[in-house]
Amino acid sequence: MKYGLKKFATMLITILCISFLVYLAFDVIPGDAALAALGTDVEPERLAALREEMGLNRPFLERYFDWLVSFVRGDFGTSYKYKLPVADMIVSKLPVTVIMALISFAIMTVVSLPVGIYTAKHSGGRIDRVITVINQIMMSVPHFFMGIMITYVFGMVFKLFTPGGFVSYETDFAGFLSYIIFPCIAIALPKIAISVKLLRGSCIGESKKDYVRTAYSKGNNTNKVLYRHVLKNAMIPVITLWGMMLADMLVGSIVIEQVFNIPGIGRILLTSISYRDYPVVEAIIVLIAFVVVATNFCVDIIYGIIDPRINVGAE
Amino acid sequence: MKYFGKTSVGKRKKYPPNFVIGAAITGVMLLLILMSFFYTPYDITKMDSASKLAAPSLLHLMGCDNFGRDIFSRVLKGMENTFVIALLTVMIGTVGGVMIGAFTGYFGGWLDEVLMRIIDVVFAFPSILLALVFVSIFGTGRYNVVAALGVAFIPSFARIVRGEFIKYREMDYVKSAQLAGVGRLRIIFVHILPNTFTVLMSSIMIGFNNAVLAEAGMSYLGIGVQPPDASLGSMLSESQTYLFSAPWYAVFPGLMIILLVLGFSLLADGMKAR
Amino acid sequence: MLLEIKDLRIEFYDHDVPERVVHDVSFSLAEGEILGIVGESGSGKSMTAMAVAGLLKRHDVEKKGAIFFEGTELLHASRAQLRKVQGNDISIIFQEPMTSLNPVKRIGWQVEESLKIHRPDMSREERRSRAIAALSDVELPNPEQVYKKYPHELSGGMRQRVMIASAMICEPKLLIADEPTTALDVTIQLQIVKLLQRLNKEKKMAVLFISHDLSLVKRLCDRIIVMHNGDIVEQGSAQEIFENPKECYTKELIDAIPRLEKLV
Numbered sequence: 058m059k060y061g062l063k064k065f066a067t068m069l070i071t072i073l074c075i076s077f078l079v080y081l082a083f084d085v086i087p088g089d090a091a092l093a094a095l096g097t098d099v100e101p102e103r104l105a106a107l108r109e110e111m112g113l114n115r116p117f118l119e120r121y122f123d124w125l126v127s128f129v130r131g132d133f134g135t136s137y138k139y140k141l142p143v144a145d146m147i148v149s150k151l152p153v154t155v156i157m158a159l160i161s162f163a164i165m166t167v168v169s170l171p172v173g174i175y176t177a178k179h180s181g182g183r184i185d186r187v188i189t190v191i192n193q194i195m196m197s198v199p200h201f202f203m204g205i206m207i208t209y210v211f212g213m214v215f216k217l218f219t220p221g222g223f224v225s226y227e228t229d230f231a232g233f234l235s236y237i238i239f240p241c242i243a244i245a246l247p248k249i250a251i252s253v254k255l256l257r258g259s260c261i262g263e264s265k266k267d268y269v270r271t272a273y274s275k276g277n278n279t280n281k282v283l284y285r286h287v288l289k290n291a292m293i294p295v296i297t298l299w300g301m302m303l304a305d306m307l308v309g310s311i312v313i314e315q316v317f318n319i320p321g322i323g324r325i326l327l328t329s330i331s332y333r334d335y336p337v338v339e340a341i342i343v344l345i346a347f348v349v350v351a352t353n354f355c356v357d358i359i360y361g362i363i364d365p366r367i368n369v370g371a372e
Numbered sequence: 373m374k375y376f377g378k379t380s381v382g383k384r385k386k387y388p389p390n391f392v393i394g395a396a397i398t399g400v401m402l403l404l405i406l407m408s409f410f411y412t413p414y415d416i417t418k419m420d421s422a423s424k425l426a427a428p429s430l431l432h433l434m435g436c437d438n439f440g441r442d443i444f445s446r447v448l449k450g451m452e453n454t455f456v457i458a459l460l461t462v463m464i465g466t467v468g469g470v471m472i473g474a475f476t477g478y479f480g481g482w483l484d485e486v487l488m489r490i491i492d493v494v495f496a497f498p499s500i501l502l503a504l505v506f507v508s509i510f511g512t513g514r515y516n517v518v519a520a521l522g523v524a525f526i527p528s529f530a531r532i533v534r535g536e537f538i539k540y541r542e543m544d545y546v547k548s549a550q551l552a553g554v555g556r557l558r559i560i561f562v563h564i565l566p567n568t569f570t571v572l573m574s575s576i577m578i579g580f581n582n583a584v585l586a587e588a589g590m591s592y593l594g595i596g597v598q599p600p601d602a603s604l605g606s607m608l609s610e611s612q613t614y615l616f617s618a619p620w621y622a623v624f625p626g627l628m629i630i631l632l633v634l635g636f637s638l639l640a641d642g643m644k645a646r
Numbered sequence: 647m648l649l650e651i652k653d654l655r656i657e658f659y660d661h662d663v664p665e666r667v668v669h670d671v672s673f674s675l676a677e678g679e680i681l682g683i684v685g686e687s688g689s690g691k692s693m694t695a696m697a698v699a700g701l702l703k704r705h706d707v708e709k710k711g712a713i714f715f716e717g718t719e720l721l722h723a724s725r726a727q728l729r730k731v732q733g734n735d736i737s738i739i740f741q742e743p744m745t746s747l748n749p750v751k752r753i754g755w756q757v758e759e760s761l762k763i764h765r766p767d768m769s770r771e772e773r774r775s776r777a778i779a780a781l782s783d784v785e786l787p788n789p790e791q792v793y794k795k796y797p798h799e800l801s802g803g804m805r806q807r808v809m810i811a812s813a814m815i816c817e818p819k820l821l822i823a824d825e826p827t828t829a830l831d832v833t834i835q836l837q838i839v840k841l842l843q844r845l846n847k848e849k850k851m852a853v854l855f856i857s858h859d860l861s862l863v864k865r866l867c868d869r870i871i872v873m874h875n876g877d878i879v880e881q882g883s884a885q886e887i888f889e890n891p892k893e894c895y896t897k898e899l900i901d902a903i904p905r906l907e908k909l910v
Contacts, residue, residue, distance in 0.1 A: 074493045079505065086509050193390075193641075197633035199585050201592050202626035205612060213616050220615075267745040274699055275733035275760045275812070278725070289750045308498040312589050316612070327593060330508040338508050345501060364750060365796040 060361050068354040075346045076128070080121050083339050133340035138332045143340045146325060151344075152226060153321040154314070157237055158306040161244040165302065169249045173256030177291075178283060180261055188253070195250035200309055204243035204316035211239055221318045240317045244309050248302050255298055259291040266290075293364055300356030304349040391642025397635030401451070401628075408452040414442035416449045417600045425618040434624040437607070438614055443621060446602035447628050453603050454632070457518055457596075458583035464522025465579055466572070469529020474560050476530070477537025488534070491527040499524035499586055504595070512595045521586055525579055532575050536568040577640035581633045588629050604629050648819060648852050649675040649698065653711035654721070656693050660706040667693045669876040670711070677819065680846055680853040682867030682884070684860055684899065690876040691856045695824045697721060698854065699738040700728040715820070733760040737813035741825035743806035747797040754793035757781065757812040764816050780811040784841060803834035807841070814845065821845075822854045827862060835859075839866050861903050864888055872896050 108114055112123075124134075133143035176185045212220040218239055224232035263269065264287055272282045311323030322341055329337035361367050413433075420440035428435040434443040472491070476484040494502070499521060506520030540546055541564070549559050590596040591605030599606060604625040611621035656668040668690040675681045683691045696702050698713055700720060713721040715736065720728060737760075740746045747756055757777040761768055768776075774793070781789035784807040797805055806826060813821055823842060827835035839862055846853050857863050863870055864884055871881040872895065880893045891897045 070489075071493055074489075075497070078493070082505060082509055193638065194630070194634060197581070197630045197637060199588050199592075199626070199629055201589060202608060202622075202629060205608060205615065205622050205626065208612075209615055209619055209622070267740060267742050268748040270701060271740065271746045271809070272748070272759075273732070274701055274738045276729040276731070276763045277759075278729060281763075286748050286751070290748070304498050308501050312500070312593060315593060315609075326504065327595075330504065330595070333508070335508070338505075342501060342505055346497060349498065366749060366798045 060367065061358060064354055064357045064361075068350055071350050072347055075350065076125060076343050077121065079339060079343050079346070080124060081117075083335050084117060084120075086335070128340075128343065134336035136329075136334055136337050138329070138334040138337075143337050146337065147322065147340065147344070149227075150320060150322050150325060153237075153319060154307065154310050154323065155348075156226070157241055157244070157310045157313070157319075157321070158303065160237065160241040161248070161306045161310070162299075162303050164241060164245040165248045165252055165306075166299065168245070169252035169256060172249070173253045173295075174260065174283065174288070176253065177257045177260030177264070178279065180257065185257075192250040192254055195247055196254070198247055200244050200247050201312050201316050203246055204240060204313050207239050207243050208316065223317065223319050236317075237319070240310070240313045240319065243316070244306050244313055248306065252295065252298060252302065256291065256295050259294050260287055263287045263291045289363060293360070296356060296359055296363065300352055303352050307345060307348060388642050390638045394635050394638025394640075394642050397631055398639055401632055401635055404448055405452050405455050408448035412442075412445035412448050414445045416441065416445045416602050418442075425614055425621070427618070428620055435618065435620045437610065437621055438618075443607070443624055446607060447604065447624055449602040450597075450604040450607060450625060451628055451632065453514065453597050453601065454584055454587050454605075454629070457514055457521075457587045458580055460518045461521040461525060461583040461587070462576055462579045464518070465525025465529050465583075466576055468522070468526040469531075470533050470565070470572070472526065472530040473533025473535075474537055474565065477534035478541050478556070478560050478564070480538075484534075487530075491530050494524070495527040495531070497524070499582070500589055503586065503590060507590075507595045512598060514597045517587060517590055517596045521583055521590075524586075525583065528579065529572075529575060532571060533568060536571055537564060540564045540567055574640055574644060577636055577643075581636050584629065584633055584636075647674045647714075648677045648679075648716060649854075650714040651694070651698070651711070652714070654694065654697060654713065655708075655710040656690070656697060656702065657708040658706060659708065664708075667876050668697070671873075671876075671878055672711075673871055673878065673881060675820070675852055675854060678846070678850045678852055679869065680843075680855060680867045682855045682857065682863035682870045683873055684857060684863050684870060685873035686858055688875070689873040691873050692824055694873075695738070695822050695854065695856050698820075699736060699822050700732055701738070730764075733813075733818075734764040734816045735818050736820045736822065737816070737818040738822040738824060739806065739809045739813050739826050741828050743802050743809055743826075743829060746809055747805055749797055751796075752793070753781075753795050753797065753800070753808055754778075756797075757793075757808065757815055760812065760816045776815060777811070780815050781808070783814065783845070784808070784811045785837075786811070802830055803837065806830060806834075806838055810838075810841065810845070814849070814851075817849060818851060820852045820854065822856070824856045825858070826855075827857070827859070835862065842866065860899055872899065 112120070127134075131144055133147065135141065136143055136146060139146065172188065176188050179185050208220045211217045218236055223236055226233040260283070264283075269282060269286060272286045277285070310321065311326060313319075314321045314323035315327070322345075325337060326341045328334075329341070418441060420436070423432065423436045423440045425438055426432055426436040426440070432442050432444065434447060437443055437446070472487055476487050502524040503517065503520035506523070507516055510516045510519075537560075546559060546563060549563050554563070587596055587603075588605040588608075591603040592609045594606065594609065596605060597603035607625040608622060611618070611625070614621055651674065652672050654668055654671045655666070658665045658667060667688075671690070671694060673681070683694065685691045693702070697709065698715075698720070700723075702709065709721055711721060712719050715731065718727075718731075720731065747753075754774065754777050757780060758773045761773045761776060765773075778789045778793055781792050786792050786804060786807050792800070792804070792808070797808075800808065809826075810821075821842075826842075827838050830838065842853055842855070843866055845851060853866075855863060855866055867884050869882065870884050870887045872879045872887065872893070874895050880887065880891065880896050887896060888900065891900060
């Protein structure tokens with residue numbers, strides 16, 4: 058419990074640090090909300106007046122604190138470009154990106170667990186060697202190129218989906234899923250390769266440890282040794298990797314959205330960057346960072362459950 | 373002792389097959405990159421409306437793009453750009469990471485605590501996202517990409533080097549050097565740093581691959597190397613419009629990224645196995 | 647005879663040159679007897695123990711000869727046959743108490759495991775009470791507490807006691823102790839040896855005690871086998887070996903015992 062609290066505190070501090078750094082970074086760039094509202098060819102007096110009115114002349118820390126409080130309340134500011142509340146712009150798009158990341162993650166775990174265990178158990182065998190070669194190649198494929206290839210093969214040659222024919226989850230959820238599954242596969246495939254490699258290596262590494270010999274000496278067969286003893290230990294590094302991968306997939310979907318023409322968070326982020334629409338960029342980056350840090354927190358908690366040694370170290 | 377799976381029987385080979393294949397791929401790639409500095413078959417910006425989206429032929433090994441530019445030449449130049457950016461990125465990451473990791477690991481204390489917390493924060497940030505922040509503040513372009521990715525890579529190197537330094541600073545040979553009055557900097561750089569070489573080398577290779585993939589991703593998004601200069605990522609992005617009529621336009625740049633990364637990762641694996 | 651080993655020969659093929667670690671070794675062990683095997687590292691004593699416990703790895707190893715346990719041949723038996731004996735009739739404890747227990751499983755679970763495998767009809771409560779009885783049998787204080795703990799919460803000596811408890815849970819006829827005290831402090835070593843002695847008397851369980859430490863072997867064993875480079879150099883009762891060693895290797899071993907102990 059103490060361990061969980063400590064990790065929770067670390068998470069809060071990390072989030073605070075990130076939000077501070079991001080706010081600071083966007084504060085030092087020339088051009089602020091007043092300038093964005095009035096345009097560049099405005100008289101300095103009006104600009105100064107508006108600045109005063111908008112509270113942009115207050116000390117930095119005060120403004121940061123205000124921004125943070127309203128951010129926590131769900132008010133992410135107003136877009137320079139579209140003059141819309143950022144929250145409204147993001148809210149409908151966020152589910153697309155999150156669902157994509159979660160489906161990709163699910164595909165990765167469901168595929169890599171059995172494959173990793175199988176290749177570890179039969180390491181050195183023919184199937185293992187074939188999978189190792191495939192893995193090695195898969196790991197080198199950038200996921201957006203994988204996306205392009207999937208578009209070509211499944212979309213254009215086999216016509217399993219219409220490239221560019223994204224359907225919103227609000228209008229047709231089934232249609233949305235049947236489109237989104239392809240980008241998700243594109244995100245998942247390279248991650249599956251990495252995850253299989255780590256799991257296989259971790260299982261083999263564990264299998265050389267003394268407790269495995271003890272397990273065999275009690276009359277366990279290989280499957281029991283593998284599933285009851287080795288797997289839980291072997292999963293410890295894999296869980297860490299998976300946590301990082303979930304964050305990666307969230308960010309990776311920003312790129313993949315471009316490949317499959319999906320209007321998600323990534324689309325808004327990129328257009329906002331090119332229009333220098335800072336409130337939007339800021340909000341999206343802080344939000345993603347929140348999710349990433351929260352994921353890390355979950356990983357730490359799972360870690361504490363799996364590995365009893367961790368809990369004690371914190372006490 | 374290993375109870376499941378097979379172990380390799382017989383003589384252990386001096387060079388594992390991974391290493392040989394990896395070295396071969398990397399060697400060819402490096403030769404092509406080296407060549408691209410001095411020579412490309414065509415001018416990479418020369419447009420030729422007659423050969424728009426031409427299929428691969430002896431004249432244009434990888435065909436032509438939508439402006440009739442020779443894809444092979446552009447792929448060569450793009451590889452060169454990717455390689456240089458990845459190399460610079462890894463250099464920044466390594467130097468920064470070694471400095472931070474060495475000092476925090478060796479001295480410990482409050483400096484270590486503070487720096488490590490910062491490193492954790494940066495580490496929690498996916499590198500592409502950090503690069504996006506950078507680019508949105510400082511603008512697009514290759515040097516901003518290098519700086520952004522370089523900074524993003526520092527934490528992973530710093531963590532690894534710090535771990536090694538913590539391990540070594542407790543060792544007897546370091547203690548005896550301290551007692552003998554060897555200076556701290558000398559202990560750090562002469563007595564400990566060379567021992568971290570193996571670990572550092574493999575993370576440099578992994579880092580290089582990640583840098584290649586990140587650079588490709590960023591130029592795919594249009595925030596890396598700017599047109600008309602060639603980059604593998606932006607070529608892939610352009611190729612998508614013509615994917616149905618000219619699939620080779622997408623295949624070759626993608627293949628080159630794969631080969632670049634594959635060669636290095638095989639080489640790294642092979643070196644570890646030796 | 648409980649255990650009879652005939653012309654056991656073990657060769658490894660996992661390096662460039664085949665390596666013969668045990669040469670035609672034969673010996674036997676009666677029910678309830680404590681037999682010690684002494685030798686320096688690399689003498690083949692541990693490999694002999696592993697062969698009896700059925701723990702030699704399956705690949706790259708050539709096994710010849712025979713191991714009879716209560717008349718059944720084990721060396722060339724199928725894995726399934728072997729598993730019926732392992733943990734049930736033959737148990738083993740190892741040199742490394744720190745790493746021989748699974749770090750992510752509770753002590754109770756690990757002690758009970760052999761019961762789950764070999765006595766599948768036993769109820770959960772019965773298993774639990776048996777495990778706690780076994781833990782108190784190996785003189786662990788607060789067995790109920792220990793039952794719920796994880797290996798890292800125990801000291802090396804305690805972990806070795808847990809190993810013994812989990813080896814004894816099915817009341818085996820033979821306990822193989824492969825250098826069980828080497829990794830422990832001297833005072834704990836004696837406690838473990840005394841514990842093994844007591845369990846041997848109470849449970850009528852034969853012990854195959856493998857060690858490089860002659861003084862411990864002398865304290866514990868009825869009979870001693872001296873091994874060197876995969877061969878049996880000498881065997882006989884503990885008294886014979888100590889008072890009248892025939893081979894010069896045995897003499898060297900005896901001379902290597904610290905003097906202080908002889909004075910005492």
